[in-house]
């Protein structure tokens with residue numbers, strides 16, 4: 001079904017890219033202040049977290065409650081990588097590389113964080129061959145606690161006090177050229193993450209994920225290698241989340257284990273729920289909305305954490321399938337289909 | 344040797360707390376196949392209810408500590424069950440009626456937990472509450488081993504609750520309905536008991552014993568704070584699953600197992616390693632026996 | 646070399662012997678039926694052949710390959726496809742996707758291809774699309790391509806499930822009670838469909854069926870089991886008059 005010309009079919013992608021460029025330009029010319037910049041960056045990071053969890057909880061119908069574990073692994077690994085290479089530190093002393101190379105080393109460290117987080121994903125993927133549903137949920141919770149507790153016991157990376165030094169790496173990027181580097185990297189990471197997931201779930205290979213969700217036995221007997229698909233999906237999900245962790249750590253400039261506890265995992269689940277399980281556009285929309293809501297209610301301090309859950313409970317009573325249900329934007333507004341390439 | 348026995352007693356005490364909380368998860372799960380993530384916070388609420396009751400009875404009425412304790416036990420249990428049942432009525436039941444996906448009910452439960460924790464924090468502030476002493480501590484000494492009367496009470500309470508529940512589940516009509524309901528929702532009305540009654544009864548039992556655990560916990564570790572239920576709740580939940588969720592024996596075995604693992608780890612390693620080891624061991628058990636120690640794999644008809 | 650060779654296959658579930666000493670050999674191209682009272686172990690035999698269970702004893706060979714230790718998707722890739730007693734379509738995927746996913750065994754691209762949308766990926770996806778549409782057309786399902794299964798009448802759902810099984814291009818098609826729950830007109834259509842598949846693709850079809858009308862008008866060979874034991878086999882005429890079969894079905898007037 002070829003509709004419209006090439007320009008029209010790519011209109012959506014172009015709109016997204018120009019939107020990102022616009023925001024970055026606004027940041028460059030100081031039209032938006034640092035606070036708004038950081039909120040926008042958190043939106044990007046939260047999009048990565050919610051879309052990656054949506055892959056497992058929404059598309060695959062598993063019930064992972066410990067997504068923050070992978071965020072944690074990614075954050076720590078990428079921070080350690082970048083700090084050890086680029087910044088003076090207690091362990092290796094002077095930096096290995098001149099500060100100009102930070103711009104190269106940083107994305108690589110984020111990627112390394114993603115790869116290690118993907119490997120950590122195997123910890124959850126392997127039990128999923130044998131068991132699913134609530135038993136897998138426990139395993140993910142246990143993994144979340146294990147990761148946090150493990151890091152708290154690693155005094156080399158600061159133990160419970162946390163790990164820092166990423167600010168120096170980020171600073172050397174700004175010294176090289178005064179452009180909003182972090183905004184650029186977060187934008188790239190977000191686009192990369194959504195694009196990869198989009199391509200994965202729309203391929204015939206990735207549709208095997210939905211097949212597993214809806215009827216695993218039928219999937220297996222209809223030639224889907226369920227174990228392999230699960231392994232790939234878990235690793236993809238945790239890997240992308242790990243990259244989000246790497247970005248997060250460098251945006252904040254400091255990480256400590258307790259910022260990746262079950263509450264963080266709950267936030268991720270809430271975003272997936274809000275968007276509607278299995279809906280990629282829903283996950284994106286809800287991440288943006290949720291980040292916005294968190295910032296809006298920040299002045300309320302602790303009451304924020306009463307109001308948000310309360311709103312969600314109410315929302316669930318009225319719309320028990322999330323914002324988008326399991327539909328995509330293009331299902332709700334079929335006209336959009338003309339503007340984004342489907343196959 | 345004395346150290347060992349001392350540790351065993353401590354393990355039994357912690358195991359009792361875990362077991363009392365775990366059974367709430369297990370009961371609800373057995374009936375609704377719902378992980379009631381708010382349960383750890385119901386335990387916390389139980390402890391606070393006990394606190395206010397005790398303060399009121401000791402201070403405002405001026406009752407004797409012994410009578411206060413005797414009154415506090417049933418009152419705490421009743422009031423805490425009220426909290427559990429309220430949650431089920433206003434949050435879970437409407438969703439169930441609408442046939443919402445299970446994940447949404449679970450998230451609702453998580454949100455209710457957050458509301459309880461942070462609502463408490465917002466209402467009462469961050470200062471910790473000190474639980475008054477109700478029971479004069481008596482220390483029994485057997486050689487070098489010393490046991491307080493409180494520890495014995497906690498352990499005895501857990502054992503009593505276990506036998507009570509076994510009796511309810513195997514001998515009473517409503518208990519049998521609880522067991523049957525998750526297998527066949529439609530057969531239960533045939534027994535003459537409305538499904539909702541069974542569900543409410545389940546929440547009463549689970550939350551009531553969480554209240555009891557809250558009271559006993561507050562007496563043993565008399566500092567209360569709003570997040571006290573979070574970690575202990577998650578752990579008890581994992582214990583319930585390791586035992587085989589849906590089975591009362593599983594909850595108790597899992598709870599005590601966790602108690603022993605934790606005390607054992609702390610006896611050998613630095614105490615910061617406790618969670619790491621405890622969770623790793625539980626994970627290994629689940630790996631080897633994915634449906635828990637007492638859980639039965641339900642075979643799926645093809 | 647025979648297409649399917651099952652020798653001395655036995656399956657125990659705890660104390661229950663659901664299938665005992667079952668034997669069958671298919672050369673390819675035949676239409677066979679497996680009948681027996683409820684709980685006789687028929688579905689279990691299909692589960693064993695399609696690799697979902699591993700037999701307690703005995704062997705299953707597909708085209709000479711022993712399937713012991715294989716996972717079901719590997720057995721499927723050898724050319725054994727099936728439908729289920731209770732329809733197991735993927736309910737939230739439209740008919741076209743249901744057919745497409747069953748192409749997993751010859752995907753022909755890696756996930757890296759999918760991420761990068763390489764030429765290989767685009768080519769393969771086009772090919773999968775083409776194959777799926779062709780099959781839908783052949784099975785008269787084209788107009789329902791974008792419907793989700795729950796919106797289709799039961800008879801059509803059965804047809805979609807058979808189409809999905811066919812998209813694997815099997816050499817052996819196992820049908821588990823394909824006529825169950827169909828009205829008499831649907832049953833006529835089903836008989837036509839099975840005959841058409843058999844004539845067009847020259848594959849072996851092995852079906853479990855309670856409706857004797859279907860069995861008698863399609864199958865040239867019938868195996869009867871009861872309590873896991875093979876109690877008779879033969880042509881439809883032989884089976885109809887077999888004393889033990891009549892005994893096993895006593896009180897059951899389907900025969």
Ligand SMILES: Nc1ncnc2c1ncn2[C@@H]1O[C@H](COP(=O)(O)OP(=O)(O)OP(=O)(O)O)[C@@H](O)[C@H]1O
Nearest residue numbers: 642643658663682683684685686687688689690730
């Ligand atoms: N996974 C399993 N675990 C335990 N018992 C099983 C299992 N699968 C089947 N059974 C038992 O094996 C016996 C045969 O079951 P099967 O489903 O093969 O019967 P069937 O011939 O297909 O009957 P129907 O006509 O009702 O479909 C039954 O008693 C059933 O309960």
Ligand SMILES: [Mg+2]
Nearest residue numbers: 687688689730
């Ligand atoms: Mg059957």
